[in-house]
Amino acid sequence: MIILDKPYVSKFLQDTIKRLNIPVLKNDAVEELKLSEEIPYLTDEQFVEKYKEDSGKLLYCNSENPINWIANNLAFTRLPAIIQQFKDKVQFRKMLEPMYPEFYYKKVRFDELEALDVSEMKFPFIIKPSVGFFSMGVYKVVSRKAWVHVNKQLQIDALAMAYKYPPEVVDANKLIIEENIDGDEFAIDVYYDRNGNPVILNVLEHIFSSGEDVSDRVYITSKNIIEKHYDRLIEFFEQMGQAFSVNNFPMHVEVRIDRHDNILPIEVNPMRFAGWCTTDLAQHAYGINVYEYYFMQKKPDWKHILKDKAGKVYSIVVADVPKDINIDSIKGFEFELFKKHFQNPLEIRKVDYSKHGVFAFLFAETDEQNMDEIEYIVKSDLKEYILFQQC
The missing domain is CATH 3.30.1490.20 (ATP-grasp fold, A domain)
Incomplete structure (x- = not known):
């Protein structure tokens, strides 16, 4: 079962829902986002009753906006308490004190x-x-x-x-x-299966322009990244799963890994994978439909998936509007020019910049020897892709 909400629902997610015939809560966001009418919608009452039919029912949210609805309507389950332990960073740190005293x-x-x-x-x-x-x-x-x-x-x-x-x-x-947590930052899409075992669906390295940068401009994934960190990440998730006693639970987890291979968690985003449906990069990069893998309880065969991925880097680029620009001064954007910057742009998703401060999300494939294109975009203010109103 799925609860969809703002800010964004990809066509890929909608197509997956229709293909797998997954029930979806019909809330206000469905209307506002103008989602497909072919999706099997349920009213609030129908959704709750269907969930009650099977206590092991799998639930996914594309954003965290439905957390309040879950707290109010699924209070008869453990979900609200588990979500709160992850979502509230103070509670999260308290739960992890035995691991990080x-x-x-x-x-x-x-x-x-x-x-x-x-x-x-x-x-x-x-x-x-x-x-x-x-x-x-x-x-x-x-x-x-x-x-x-x-x-x-x-x-x-x-x-x-x-x-x-x-x-x-x-x-x-x-x-x-x-x-401050030292080390390289990574974001992982992972779910705990019915037996509480962690299943990793993607590992993204967060690229920064400097030591002070905390923006979300670029995330990358590759064969090297996954093979280097997979075993240690599984060990970490097994420990965290025991601390929180979770199963049938999807999450997007941010960690730092230092030079000694120590993993320190930054935060857990419960009930979803990478936000704004950027988790769809896993399909472009590895042929992994993360929604299908979660609902079908499938585990990636990473050895097979990565065998022909040597030398390739896949990226998510968050094209944010610089904070020093007046939104009213913007006429439009050079989307085609932005795409041409990349060796192999895979998909671009345009966003309402006036509401969200971001004008596009872009997925790209890059050869490892051509990483200059990624390094440039991390440091760019992106003004070269913005069209301004004439004075």
């Missing part, structure tokens, strides 16, 4: 920021919403001087977050300060 974190309220004394904190540290999404309101604070700027920016971000997302998805009133 020395990890520093601190809960702080938004109205405490002005009076917060950071002089005794170890720099750098990370501050972010305790309940958050899409790197919104996430800052790396490198000094007391930098804290002054971050504090002011958080005041601005709080208004934007409240406007764009419900508090179940992003809540800037409650924040978490935690020690």
Whole structure:
């Protein structure tokens, strides 16, 4: 069973739903997003009753907006409590204390920021919403001087977050300060099967332009990335699964892996895979339909899948509008020029930039020896692809 919601539902997901005949909750978002009428929709009452018929029913959400609906309508299950443990970063850290007893974190309220004394904190540290999404309101604070700027920016971000997302998805009133986690950052689409065993469906490396960058501009996956980290990630997910006692549960997990191969979790996004349906990259890269694999409880044969993937890198590019640009000054975008930058663009999905601050998501295939095209786009402000109104 699936609950679809804003901000985006891909055609690929809709086609998969129709092919597998998966029941979908008919909520307001279905109408707003103008989704296919061929999808087998259920009313709230029908959806709840069907879920009650089988306590082992598999549920997936394409975004975290339905979390409140699940809490209100599926309270007879363990789902709301499990979701809350993952979604609230303070609770998440508390649950992981046995695995990471020395990890520093601190809960702080938004109205405490002005009076917060950071002089005794170890720099750098990370501050972010305790309940958050899409790197919104996430800052790396490198000094007391930098804290002054971050504090002011958080005041601005709080208004934007409240406007764009419900508090179940992003809540800037409650924040978490935690020690900076060193290492390379990875995002993993994984589900726990009926027996509580983790099944990895994709591993994405998060590429940054600098040590201070916290944006979501580029994620890449490849044969080398998966083969290098797969075994250690499975071990980590087995430990985390035991700590949270989960099964029949999909998630998108962000971690850092240091030079000693130690894995430290950043956050878990419950009930979904990579946001905005960017998880569909797995189909382009590896022929893995993550929705089908989850609902059919299939496990990728990675040895077979990766045998002919040597030398190829697959990327998700989030084309965000620079923050210093007035949205009203934008006339349009050079989508074709943007695509031509890449050696082999696989798919481009246009987005309403005025609502989301992003004008496109692009999937691409790149030869490893041509990684300059990825490095360039990570550092670019993308203004060369924006058409401006004439003064």
